[in-house]
Amino acid sequence: MRSRTFAYSWIEFLALLLPIAALAGEHTPDEHAAHRAAMQSNKFTVEQASYAVPDIVLVDQDGVEVHVRDLLSSGRPVALNFIFTTCTTICPVMTATMLQMQGQLADDSQTPDFISISIDPDYDTAAVMKSYAQNFGANWTFLTGTHDDVIKVLQSFDAYRGSKVNHFALTLMNPGDNASWTRVEGLTSAMELARIWRKISS
Amino acid sequence: MRAAAIVVAVLATTATAPSFADEAQDPLWSAGRSIYYNAARIDGSPIRVTVQQDVPLPPGSGACVSCHRRSGLGVAEGGARALNVSGPALFQASSVPPIRPAYDDALLARVLISGIDANGQPLSDLMPRYELTAEDALAVSRYLRTLGTEPPPGLTDTEITIASIVVPDSPDGERAALQAVLPEYVKVKNGGTRHEQRRSEMSSRNYYGIKRYRAYREWKHSFWRLTGKPATWPAQLQKYYAESPPFAIVSGSLGVNAAIVDDFCEQMEIACVLPMTSLPPAAEDSFYSLYFSSGVRLEGRLIGRHLARVMSSTKGGVLLVYNKDAEGLAARQAVRDGFASDDPDLISDYAMKPGKIPSARDWARMLKKSGATALVPLLSAAQLQNLTSTKLDRLLVPDVIVTAQSFTNWSDVSGAEGIIDRVKHVYPYNLPTANASQFPREDVWLRSRGIDLPDRISAAKVLFACKALGMALADIQSNFSREYLLESLEHALDNSFLTSLYPRITLGPDQRFLSRGAFLARVTMVEGKPQITNGVWMQP
Numbered sequence: 001m002r003s004r005t006f007a008y009s010w011i012e013f014l015a016l017l018l019p020i021a022a023l024a025g026e027h028t029p030d031e032h033a034a035h036r037a038a039m040q041s042n043k044f045t046v047e048q049a050s051y052a053v054p055d056i057v058l059v060d061q062d063g064v065e066v067h068v069r070d071l072l073s074s075g076r077p078v079a080l081n082f083i084f085t086t087c088t089t090i091c092p093v094m095t096a097t098m099l100q101m102q103g104q105l106a107d108d109s110q111t112p113d114f115i116s117i118s119i120d121p122d123y124d125t126a127a128v129m130k131s132y133a134q135n136f137g138a139n140w141t142f143l144t145g146t147h148d149d150v151i152k153v154l155q156s157f158d159a160y161r162g163s164k165v166n167h168f169a170l171t172l173m174n175p176g177d178n179a180s181w182t183r184v185e186g187l188t189s190a191m192e193l194a195r196i197w198r199k200i201s202s
Numbered sequence: 203m204r205a206a207a208i209v210v211a212v213l214a215t216t217a218t219a220p221s222f223a224d225e226a227q228d229p230l231w232s233a234g235r236s237i238y239y240n241a242a243r244i245d246g247s248p249i250r251v252t253v254q255q256d257v258p259l260p261p262g263s264g265a266c267v268s269c270h271r272r273s274g275l276g277v278a279e280g281g282a283r284a285l286n287v288s289g290p291a292l293f294q295a296s297s298v299p300p301i302r303p304a305y306d307d308a309l310l311a312r313v314l315i316s317g318i319d320a321n322g323q324p325l326s327d328l329m330p331r332y333e334l335t336a337e338d339a340l341a342v343s344r345y346l347r348t349l350g351t352e353p354p355p356g357l358t359d360t361e362i363t364i365a366s367i368v369v370p371d372s373p374d375g376e377r378a379a380l381q382a383v384l385p386e387y388v389k390v391k392n393g394g395t396r397h398e399q400r401r402s403e404m405s406s407r408n409y410y411g412i413k414r415y416r417a418y419r420e421w422k423h424s425f426w427r428l429t430g431k432p433a434t435w436p437a438q439l440q441k442y443y444a445e446s447p448p449f450a451i452v453s454g455s456l457g458v459n460a461a462i463v464d465d466f467c468e469q470m471e472i473a474c475v476l477p478m479t480s481l482p483p484a485a486e487d488s489f490y491s492l493y494f495s496s497g498v499r500l501e502g503r504l505i506g507r508h509l510a511r512v513m514s515s516t517k518g519g520v521l522l523v524y525n526k527d528a529e530g531l532a533a534r535q536a537v538r539d540g541f542a543s544d545d546p547d548l549i550s551d552y553a554m555k556p557g558k559i560p561s562a563r564d565w566a567r568m569l570k571k572s573g574a575t576a577l578v579p580l581l582s583a584a585q586l587q588n589l590t591s592t593k594l595d596r597l598l599v600p601d602v603i604v605t606a607q608s609f610t611n612w613s614d615v616s617g618a619e620g621i622i623d624r625v626k627h628v629y630p631y632n633l634p635t636a637n638a639s640q641f642p643r644e645d646v647w648l649r650s651r652g653i654d655l656p657d658r659i660s661a662a663k664v665l666f667a668c669k670a671l672g673m674a675l676a677d678i679q680s681n682f683s684r685e686y687l688l689e690s691l692e693h694a695l696d697n698s699f700l701t702s703l704y705p706r707i708t709l710g711p712d713q714r715f716l717s718r719g720a721f722l723a724r725v726t727m728v729e730g731k732p733q734i735t736n737g738v739w740m741q742p
Contacts, residue, residue: 163697
């Protein structure tokens with residue numbers, strides 16, 4: 001008696017599950033399809049955007065106060081990315097790529113100010129940022145600050161995604177002189193970044 | 203033969219370091235491990251690493267462990283996914299996507315050097331390409347074959363063994379919290395697990411079985427009560443471990459010698475999830491132990507920073523009075539570090555015999571001698587009783603008084619109304635509110651179990667530690683790796699709302715303190731008792 005009941009419910013369950021599995025996809029083997037696609041794709045997107053830079057004071061890796069509005073909307077050419085120092089995946093790559101890009105643009109007449117902003121201001125104090133920058137041999141400005149201030153800046157650039165684990169590769173470039181921002185989402189080679197810069201700054 | 207070696211290691215009653223005692227003798231394995239962790243050979247020579255086609259990474263960066271992690275199980279973060287490269291995964295054909303044949307030594311060498319995977323397809327540009335010699339590649343292969351193959355102790359098909367450590371100098375409040383909360387949490391959890399286990403049995407019979415239910419285990423919990431002098435604790439810990447090795451250590455109260463337990467957990471490679479201590483190891487470089495905060499060092503640094511701000515516009519100096527014990531000494535150093543002045547003589551400090559209660563005359567003498575305009579008494583409420591006394595000339599008491607929660611519980615200070623308007627207090631938890639619970643998330647559970655302890659903070663900490671472990675075990679499902687447990691917590695706890703203890707908790711890869719700031723709060727009299735109110739959040 002017990003085995004018959006069990007066999008009945010097993011088949012019923014199976015019959016129910018097949019179409020559900022196809023529709024829901026939650027427990028099918030392909031639950032990581034999006035991640036895999038991201039992993040195999042080397043694509044990145046480039047679009048234009050406008051951002052209102054807030055009137056906020058952050059600090060650089062030497063503890064010196066920096067008025068974000070002066071730095072980022074005064075008409076100077078800027079290349080900006082967002083990192084945190086204990087990131088294991090994309091941030092070391094982004095910093096190294098920015099460094100390589102800086103090197104490739106060294107002889108250009110139009111080069112941007114390079115800036116990196118921490119998305120983990122609680123851990124990334126000025127001293128920690130300095131050590132991170134030195135490890136890469138990066139000589140540009142690394143910014144951090146109080147949690148609330150940094151979040152405001154991140155939000156103004158549509159770079160805030162809540163928990164660190166949801167962060168993403170984002171590079172913003174502005175040739176200056178009231179131009180709009182060029183938003184590069186995704187990882188690129190240094191050459192590709194340099195090429196985008198040259199295109200927008202010419 | 204390796205299986206036999208593992209069995210022998212587990213059975214040995216004087217087991218010390220568990221992992222791969224045999225392998226560590228194998229130079230090829232050690233060489234592979236060196237590359238996995240440091241992107242460098244044993245002799246220190248770095249391996250050249252290139253990523254994103256044309257981007258070199260600095261020496262030491264781009265080591266496998268960064269993305270594939272200590273467990274080898276990989277990570278999904280930053281829009282990127284690092285795959286599972288543990289031995290069982292890598293050297294077998296994969297029938298779940300990405301579908302591929304098994305790697306062998308030759309295919310592994312090819313993918314590390316040129317990025318072409320076992321299917322003959324190039325991996326994403328984010329996977330680095332490594333300039334490896336044939337010997338290097340073989341070494342990495344040798345290491346990866348063993349990664350993730352050691353079955354963790356403390357697990358059977360139905361039970362998971364958990365332990366909590368208590369030391370002789372554990373504060374009473376922490377002890378009481380552990381006694382009241384832990385067994386109750388385990389009871390409630392196992393009560394629920396009984397039903398999950400039935401689901402687990404059903405799902406195991408089902409082709410579409412759900413992995414999560416198969417992971418349910420009953421918690422088998424015990425307290426490891428250490429006795430005597432700290433020098434004897436390592437041997438006691440080893441004895442407890444040999445008798446019944448746990449899968450993880452949760453909560454517990456470690457007193458001021460937390461470093462001893464931290465070392466033990468690093469050596470035995472066992473996760474230690476949120477023990478209570480005011481003095482965790484100074485460097486944040488352990489892998490296996492996760493702490494609430496850096497305790498007295500955090501509070502000391504914040505006091506120092508606050509003083510630096512205040513004293514820049516005030517003449518005179520600071521008098522720091524502290525107990526000459528581990529906490530007092532650590533806090534004193536942290537205050538000086540946070541103050542970071544060119545003129546260290548601005549702070550004069552006075553070491554007190556621990557527990558001694560300075561009389562009004564003692565205070566008068568200390569204050570007159572130092573001529574200080576700011577006072578930092580890192581002392582207990584009882585020790586402050588004569589500072590508030592009318593026998594002490596109020597004019598001698600500085601206008602600036604800064605205290606810390608690790609030392610002073612203001613609600614226990616008598617006669618405080620005379621001086622509290624001068625006090626700023628470093629308070630690392632969510633501020634108490636007048637008509638609402640201070641820790642609502644924890645209070646709901648505690649009240650429902652009838653637990654009402656005077657030390658609400660410790661009760662909340664024990665409960666949160668249990669919840670964090672429970673959540674991590676649910677996250678790792680059947681991947682019972684002690685390293686993966688911690689790696690999962692690194693992500694799951696960041697920005698989490700699982701606890702009301704702190705306004706914000708953050709965590710990340712290799713970070714081991716959940717809270718990195720505190721309130722600089724005022725103390726006011728509420729219904730005749732000093733209460734912490736109004737605070738501004740400070741970060742070091």
